[in-house]
Amino acid sequence: MSELNSIQVQVAGLSKRYGRVLALDGVSFSLGRGEILGYLGPNGAGKTTTINVLCGLLARDAGTVQVCGVDVAADPVFVKSRIGVVNDTSNLYPELSCRRNLEYLGELYGLARATRRQRAEELLGMFDLETRAGDRFGTLSRGLQRRLTIAAALIHRPEVVFLDEPTVGLDVPSAKSLRELIRQIHAQGATVLLTTHNLAEAEALCTRVAILVRGRILAEGSVNDIRSRFGKVQSLSVAFSGPVSEETLLASCPAVRAAAISDGAWTLDAANLHAALSQLVALADRLELTVIELSTSGASLEDAFLSILQQQDHAGAKG
Amino acid sequence: MSALQRALxxxxxxxxxxxxxxxxITWGLLFPVVLLLAVYLKDQQGYLAVCPGILAMTLLFGNTSMAAIVVTFEKRTGTLDRLLLAPLSMRTIVLGKALSAAAYGVCTALVLAVILGAALGMPxxxxxxxxxxxxxxxxxxxxxxxxxxxxVREVFEAMTLLNFFRFPLLFVSGVFMPLDTMPGWIYPVALASPLTHVVELLRWGLFGQSALGGPWIPFAACAAYLVAAWLLAVxxxxxxLIQT
Incomplete structure (x- = not known):
């Protein structure tokens, strides 16, 4: 498959203004087939605006947007037939049953009667809603409404799924089970664009992330890439076979900025993880001790995200 | 599935x-039934003259209100976005919404006509x-x-907006008063009103006569208004709905 064919979403120089507010300022990113891209940013960053442009609900001011190889403004009906969209609200028909909601949406997507019935049953099973199939959507709990809303977006087996804050407002078990469903959707071959405030969720689900701040993408890459580029905190946990004083440790390991001991194990804040590791091994050799426990933890995506926001704030203050 | 099937x-x-x-259903029937009953009790011979007007008025208020309420409600709940996200042209969506509202209006008016025919002898x-x-x-x-x-955003705003157009139409369209008994200066205004032509087409259907001479002028005017209303709505x- 050529690279061109493998790109499912291509956004270049996308700009959108609401009156005097520049909501999107030259946003560019692409999404390859089978990827889950986390589209992250603080409130008002422009995440929902991007999704609305991508799915044809909002006209753009500048830039190009192609979904499944087609410009959404040129042929919105084609693009809509290839995508599934879950808004940040559960917006199915409250007076219709779960099954009827799915079948009705199947009709709108042009599925034949037998196909839509079969697909509705399949989705009710996949989302564990079989026992509630005859209940009206409006009577479901918030978590179940969210599940059915995601199921509805999949009725036509879309190639690309846009999920806008899918777990927002859900309790922990509901959010966890929805994350599992998102993994399943991805495993079945869908390409997913996920917007979320929950960075742990993005870290757990996404193959790549793009960080959007005030309408501009400030960082894009794999989760590990973003963590290593922008995460400042890197910690090490190490235990030696004999005692080591804090002074000795800090003097022998210049790459370690701070150290604290608890239950015989040191937790170290490293300026440079690789250098700190080799210095610790050299220290153990010199003191004729053995390293009996060693673990590292890099910066979390949250650390990296906060670091990016701080950099942006500093740049804004200077500007 | 064709666009028509999806609209259906x-x-x-x-x-x-x-x-x-x-x-x-009761909301659609109650008001015209009570109104016609009041007219009937007042003038048992003359009530027939206002039947076409009241049936047309039922359509005017019932259809404009219900279509507006449904769309405003769906905008508020976000369910209209479901339609906008489906692979449908705007024409298909408008057709689907208009057909259901129109079916409601026709059915309500037919039930009313059956009641009037059976109970009060409307021809x-x-x-x-x-x-x-x-x-x-x-x-x-x-x-x-x-x-x-x-x-608009809210139902009450839709009603206010519609009332600016509905009440003047009631006044000029021969609903309660035959066109030929109205002051001469109103006549050209009446001819420009879609309600006048609906009333006259219904009058032709009920009595075989119309203030406009026959069914063809009101029919042609109604057809023209239908096309204009369609183009406006689409x-x-x-x-x-597609924000710019």
Missing amino acids: SISRKDVESYYAKPPL LARPWAFVLGLALGAGIFSLFGLAAAVL RLFQRR
């Missing part, structure tokens, strides 16, 4: 969700013209209701 799916869903609910000289008048009137007023709904849906 939208209509079927709307009938199921809104129009077939007992409160709406039906040209059934085809009567049904055509109901269908055209229901279509025109549903499309106007849809157009109003996308211009254009407003395109401009107001």
Whole structure:
């Protein structure tokens, strides 16, 4: 498959203004087939605006947007037939049953009667809603409404799924089970664009992330890439076979900025993880001790995200 | 599935969700029945003259209101976005919404006509013209209701906007007073009113006579208004629902 064919979403120089507010300022990113891209940013960053442009609900001011190889403004009906969209609200028909909601949406997507019935049953099973199939959507709990809303977006087996804050407002078990469903959707071959405030969720689900701040993408890459580029905190946990004083440790390991001991194990804040590791091994050799426990933890995506926001704030203050 | 089939799916869903609910059916029937009963009690010979006007008024208020309420409600709940996200043209969406509202109007008016025919002896000289008048009137007023709904955010705003157009129409369209008894200066205004032509087409259907001489002028005017209302509704849906 050529690279061109493998790109499912291509956004270049996308700009959108609401009156005097520049909501999107030259946003560019692409999404390859089978990827889950986390589209992250603080409130008002422009995440929902991007999704609305991508799915044809909002006209753009500048830039190009192609979904499944087609410009959404040129042929919105084609693009809509290839995508599934879950808004940040559960917006199915409250007076219709779960099954009827799915079948009705199947009709709108042009599925034949037998196909839509079969697909509705399949989705009710996949989302564990079989026992509630005859209940009206409006009577479901918030978590179940969210599940059915995601199921509805999949009725036509879309190639690309846009999920806008899918777990927002859900309790922990509901959010966890929805994350599992998102993994399943991805495993079945869908390409997913996920917007979320929950960075742990993005870290757990996404193959790549793009960080959007005030309408501009400030960082894009794999989760590990973003963590290593922008995460400042890197910690090490190490235990030696004999005692080591804090002074000795800090003097022998210049790459370690701070150290604290608890239950015989040191937790170290490293300026440079690789250098700190080799210095610790050299220290153990010199003191004729053995390293009996060693673990590292890099910066979390949250650390990296906060670091990016701080950099942006500093740049804004200077500007 | 064709665009028409998808439009029919939208209509079927709307009938199921809104129009077939007992409160709406009684709301659509109660007001005209009571009004006609009052006119009948006052003048048992003359009440027939206002039947076409009251049936047309039922369509005007019922269809504009219900179409506007449904769309405004769906905008508020976000369910209209479901339609906008489906692979449907705006024409298909407008057709689906208008068909369900129009079906509601036609059915309500037919039930009313049956009641009037059976209980008070209302005649039906040209059934085809009567049904055509109901269908055209229901279509025109549903499309106007849809157009109003996308211009506003709240139901009360839609009603206020529609009232600016509905009440003047009632006054000039020969609903309670035959056209030929109205002051001369109103006549050209009356001819420009879609309600006048719906009333006259219904009058032809019921009595085989019309203040405009026959069924063809009101029919042609209603058809022209239907096309104009269709173009207006589609254009407003395109401009107001896809945000720029």
